[in-house]
Amino acid sequence: MSVLVYTESEQGKFKKVAFEVASYAKAVANQLGTTVTAIAMNVSDTSQLAMYGVDKVLNVANSQLDNFNAKIYANIIKQAAEKESTKVVIIGSSANSKYLAPLLAVELNAGFASNVIEVPSNVSPFTVKRTAFTNKAFEFVQITTDVKIVGVSNNSFGLVESSGSATAETFSPVLAESGMKIESVDKVAGKVSIADAEIVVSAGRGLKGPENWGMIEELASVLGAATACSKPVSDLGWRPHGEHVGQTGKPVAANLYIAIGISGAIQHLAGINASKVKVVINSDPEAPFFKAADYGVVGDAFVVVPQLIEKLKAFKAQQ
């Protein structure tokens, strides 16, 4: 009956989101009066999970799982759920988790709620709060099936430490037919992705041209942030499509979102509004972004950003 949580990893190490979903699973387990079991793939050291409330870890070790495959992963989580007689499965909101979730839902005949931002407001009937209409509203959803899947929105719950220890168990599920082969992966090593980032530095058409992104990259690197851009910037080919954020681009739910030379169109704001703190730097005091932001600087980005980089470097040096 324990709550099952899928703890994502990359190259044998947990991603930060694994600890957030584990913390969330612990809170749900407390509500239900049960324990937390985590399922992990090829993680060399799973002991850290105990710090976030996990009681038992099912660690699957199989080199065929080094590359993510939604169908195989979903099927393994299903096998783990059945083994543990799980009623609630918790997953994250990464591209991979969102990819496997609907497949898992079909396999488990489970209702699925995505983009959930709080612990269930009620466990009977099981009710969660999620974002809808691209952050223009919140929706309360009851999951009515016997088994339930909750997709937790990034950075919405945070990390909650608890004490205890976790037992580790080797788990050797049968692997499903994947039906698919990865030909190549194109990923910049050492760069924070928008999904994983706590801070996102984003720039728009106000930057005038792709040659001016050096200062944006630098600001991001000082802050350990991911870089993003508005839609026209990616449409113009100034930046790759993967950086386009907003209603039709990637969603951003960072702790800090810094918008530079972005006007703040409704489609842009919708996609980034789940971010906790928003800063805008724009030369036009009438730019709509100022209505959506927490902090703002009215000024020319080419003046403000280099200075801000220096101030932040000095601040970081003191820390």
Added chain:
Amino acid sequence: MKILVCISHVPDTTSKINFANDNSKFDANGVQFVINPNDEFGLTRAMWFKEKQGATVTVVNVGGLETEPTLRKALAIGADAAIRVNTVPTDGFSVAKQLANVVKDGGYDLVIAGRESIDYNGGMVPGMIAGLTNANFINNCIGLEVEGNSVKAIREIDGGKETLSTSLPLVIGGQKGLVEESDLRIPNMRGIMMARQKALTVVEPVATNAETISTKFEKPAPKGAVKLVSLDNLDELVNLLHIEAKVI
């Protein structure tokens, strides 16, 4: 190749969102509806398969009579035929179940859906169709080529992309990148005229159950005023972010 493009009928991206019946229901009053942007990228890619490879393209929507103008627009863009499953959708699963049934009945090789609808943002319909019809599935699809039965596709991953090979039958969750923004088509007069002659078949729903129930909506609390920091006092901004907001 028989292609089915799933079309979600959603509020225009600039719409103000309101709720009715004691905040239990989306209020469609005064709202302009459009083809879900992610689906429009998929439909445009389907047009390429039609024009270059002779594919037939059917569009489908699960919804009431009010969604027909959106399907007609898809026909005007160039789809060959349209199907409307005559039921008002209740949740992602029941929509997927209806669509899976259309897929099985029509024997489609390729199902193109959008990675999510911009209304409820469930992000589950494409994957569930794949699960229910036993097809291969690629989400966040930003590149798609089909040669006979073999498929080469590009999937956006966090921080990059991966190239995959697979085979039909296939379901994708598409998005921008599948085609460029500049490839999107605005229906012209001829397309609109022709769309009137094309078949829009209404089919009755299969029995299905909802797995989730939407009970209540809330709007975000109004935002406090922005704190402006002057250009020559950027130390203050660093301080605010560190001490007040605690984000750096």
